[in-house]
Amino acid sequence: MNFTFHRKRITGVLVVVPENERSFSEDMKNFNFPEARSLKLKEVMGFDKRRVVEPGVCVSDLAVFGLEQLFNRGLLHRDEIDALILVTQTPDHFVPATSSIVQGRLHLKPDMLCLDISQACAGFVVGLMQTFMLLEQESIKKVVLINADVLSRKASPKDRNIYPLIGDAAAITVVERDSEDSVIHASLKMDGARGHALTIPAGGLRMPATLETAILEDVGDNNLRAKDHLFMDGAAIFNFVQTEVPPLIEGLLATAGVSKDAVDYFLCHQPNRFMLQKLADKMKVPHAKMPNNVVERFGNNSGVSIPTVITYDLGDRLLREKLQVCLAGFGAGLTWCAMLVSLGKLDFNLITEYK
Amino acid sequence: MKSVAEILKEIRPEFDFTASSDFVADGMLDSFDMITLVAALDKNYGVSIPGTDIVPENFQNLQTVEALLRKCGAKP
Numbered sequence: 001m002n003f004t005f006h007r008k009r010i011t012g013v014l015v016v017v018p019e020n021e022r023s024f025s026e027d028m029k030n031f032n033f034p035e036a037r038s039l040k041l042k043e044v045m046g047f048d049k050r051r052v053v054e055p056g057v058c059v060s061d062l063a064v065f066g067l068e069q070l071f072n073r074g075l076l077h078r079d080e081i082d083a084l085i086l087v088t089q090t091p092d093h094f095v096p097a098t099s100s101i102v103q104g105r106l107h108l109k110p111d112m113l114c115l116d117i118s119q120a121c122a123g124f125v126v127g128l129m130q131t132f133m134l135l136e137q138e139s140i141k142k143v144v145l146i147n148a149d150v151l152s153r154k155a156s157p158k159d160r161n162i163y164p165l166i167g168d169a170a171a172i173t174v175v176e177r178d179s180e181d182s183v184i185h186a187s188l189k190m191d192g193a194r195g196h197a198l199t200i201p202a203g204g205l206r207m208p209a210t211l212e213t214a215i216l217e218d219v220g221d222n223n224l225r226a227k228d229h230l231f232m233d234g235a236a237i238f239n240f241v242q243t244e245v246p247p248l249i250e251g252l253l254a255t256a257g258v259s260k261d262a263v264d265y266f267l268c269h270q271p272n273r274f275m276l277q278k279l280a281d282k283m284k285v286p287h288a289k290m291p292n293n294v295v296e297r298f299g300n301n302s303g304v305s306i307p308t309v310i311t312y313d314l315g316d317r318l319l320r321e322k323l324q325v326c327l328a329g330f331g332a333g334l335t336w337c338a339m340l341v342s343l344g345k346l347d348f349n350l351i352t353e354y355k
Numbered sequence: 356m357k358s359v360a361e362i363l364k365e366i367r368p369e370f371d372f373t374a375s376s377d378f379v380a381d382g383m384l385d386s387f388d389m390i391t392l393v394a395a396l397d398k399n400y401g402v403s404i405p406g407t408d409i410v411p412e413n414f415q416n417l418q419t420v421e422a423l424l425r426k427c428g429a430k431p
Contacts, residue, residue, distance in 0.1 A: 040366065041387050044394040160387070221385045235386040235410075242406030274390055278406035 002255055003186040005132040009178035010341070012075060012348040015311045016066040016148075016170040017051040017298055019353045024048055024164050031160040032222040038160070046273030046292065050167040050299025052152035057354075058092045059148040060101045062170035065354050067106055067144070075348045076174060078106060082140040083113040085130050087123035087147045087303050089200075089332065090154065091116065102146070113140070120198070121269045121331025122188075123147050123303025124171070125339050128327075129186055131175040145173040147303035151230055154200055158216060158224035161234050165272060167299020170354075171307030174347075185256040187248055188337035197236040198332040202227035237331075238275060244336050246283045249328055252338045260285060263340070264323040265314070269330055270294035270305035303329070310343070311351045318349045359420050359431055362395045372417065379411045389414050396420075400429035 024047040028038040042048065053062070063086065070076035086099035093101075099114035113134065119126045124147050131143040148170035155166045202213035213227040225231065245268075253260060266285055268276060276292035283290075291313045294305055301308060306327055310318065317323075322344030330336040357365075363372040370383045378384040384392065392414065393404050404427050413423045421431040 037366075037388075037391075040391045044391055235389075238386075238390075238406065238409065242409075274394060275406070278403070278409075281403040282406055 001188050002252075003129060003188070005129075005184040005186070007178045007180070007182060008132045008135055008184060009176060009182060010128075010173055010343060010346065011176050012174040012346050013307050013310050013350070014066050014070060014172045014348060015304060015307050015351045016062045016069075016172070016354050017301075017351060018053045018057065018062075018168055019051075019355050020054055021049055021051055027157070027164050030157050030163070032158070033160060044274050045165070046296040047164045048296040050165070050295075051169065051301075052166070052299070053150050053168045053354075055153075057150060057168075059086070059088050059090055059150055059170065060092050060098050060105065062148050062150070062168070062354055063098075063102045063146045063172070064105050066146075066170055066172045066352065067102070069352055070172065070348075076144075078108055080142045081108055081112060081144050083115070083131070083134050083143040084108070085115050085117060085127055085134075085143065085145050087117045087119050087127040087145070088149055089118060089120045089302065090150045099146070119332070119335065120149065120302045121271070121305065122329035122333065122335035122337050124173075124306040125186065125327050125329040125337040126188070126335065127303070128173070128175065128339060129188070132184065135175065135177055141176065143175045145175060147171045147173070147307060149302035149304065151302055154228070154230045156216065156223075156225040156229040159219075159229065160223055161221070162225075162230055162232055165295060165300045166230075167295075167301035169298065169301035169304040169308065171304040173307060182342060184339060184341045185252055186337065186339040187252040187255070188335070189244070189248060191334045194236070194240065194334045195332070197233040197240070197334065198231070200228070200230050237271075240334060241271070241275060241330050241336075242278060242282060245279060245328060245330055245338075248336055249283065249326060249338045252326070252340055256340050258324070258340060262324060263289070263326045265325045266290040266328065267306055267309045267325050268328040270309060271300050302331075308351070311349050315349055318344045318346050321345070357399050359396070359417055359424070362392065362399060366391050366395065375416060377415045379414060384414055396424060400424055400427075400431065402427040402429045
């Protein structure tokens with residue numbers, strides 16, 4: 001499905017990462033694998049450092065911390081926020097929505113819209129699309145998009161398929177109308193029939209969390225995981241990304257009439273270095289134009305990974321200049337989407353630590 | 356240049372890969388081993404095996420891995 005948006009722009013990005021850093025060398029002692037095999041994997045996938053929350057820290061904690069930083073630095077004023085969209089797969093509660101919790105904790109004005117969206121690694125692009133649609137309303141001038149997940153709390157420390165790659169974080173992106181006649185193209189596809197490839201089986205109403213669903217089970221490949229934990233069929237997800245994402249991006253560029261060479265950067269979700277290198281090779285894009293260094297520094301932080309690339313890799317450069325970038329998210333749902341947008345001349349583009 | 360068998364031996368030294376006709380079914384290669392193998396083959400043979408070809412069928416035995424490399428322009 002294709003989308004076109006007019007006169008919208010991102011004006012600032014703040015990424016919040018927990019202060020707590022874990023290293024792969026530390027974690028690999030938990031896995032039931034010879035050290036040499038784990039070290040080979042570290043080299044190929046780019047696993048190294050990652051940021052995870054301390055026990056008990058929730059999505060709203062990271063979001064409130066980030067917004068308070070923006071308020072305190074004068075980069076955003078609380079009364080300016082007309083809509084707050086929060087994208088997460090790890091909400092504080094079933095009820096109420098985490099966006100409402102954030103609104104309440106920060107004493108934001110009642111004359112605003114709070115909305116949660118259940119999306120993960122594709123959540124930045126999906127969230128942006130929602131912000132653009134809201135900005136069509138006369139009454140909405142500034143939208144805050146929050147992407148946040150604390151998936152480390154749902155990862156089994158004995159599951160080498162998941163545990164060494166998960167990072168926690170939040171991103172706050174401010175979106176406004178553009179005074180210039182800018183055009184943003186986006187393309188999105190979903191396939192719920194393949195949703196079982198990335199799931200947390202227990203904890204909802206279909207399979208409520210019980211003492212039984214918390215028991216670690218031998219799931220093969222020397223991994224132990226409970227039904228309360230995040231499951232990823234790594235091979236299926238890898239194949240899904242390599243098969244579905246390149247034609248989606250190529251279709252988007254064709255629709256927009258933009259060549260690959262005219263795109264300064266392909267800023268993709270950051271599952272691991274290997275997957276992104278293979279994606280770049282498949283698309284015949286130089287590795288330097290598709291950064292893949294987030295997982296080694298912060299871990300795979302779900303819907304925050306694209307904002308993390310934006311802040312970590314492009315940082316101050318985006319305060320000074322505008323770049324033509326193609327964003328691409330892919331993951332749970334399954335969902336895959338891409339967006340071609342002119343990004344830059346931002347008011348802020350920062351990473352901060354949650355303490 | 357190392358042979359495919361030598362590279363496999365480096366990844367899983369405990370197995371004799373010449374004696375198996377299905378590495379995956381025999382439990383000699385898991386999905387992460389396949390990725391480690393692909394990275395090593397790419398480097399050794401100067402190719403980039405497409406991500407869409409990283410499927411168990413192409414890593415069943417020495418013949419299927421060599422056939423995949425030939426498809427990618429390498430001479431194993």
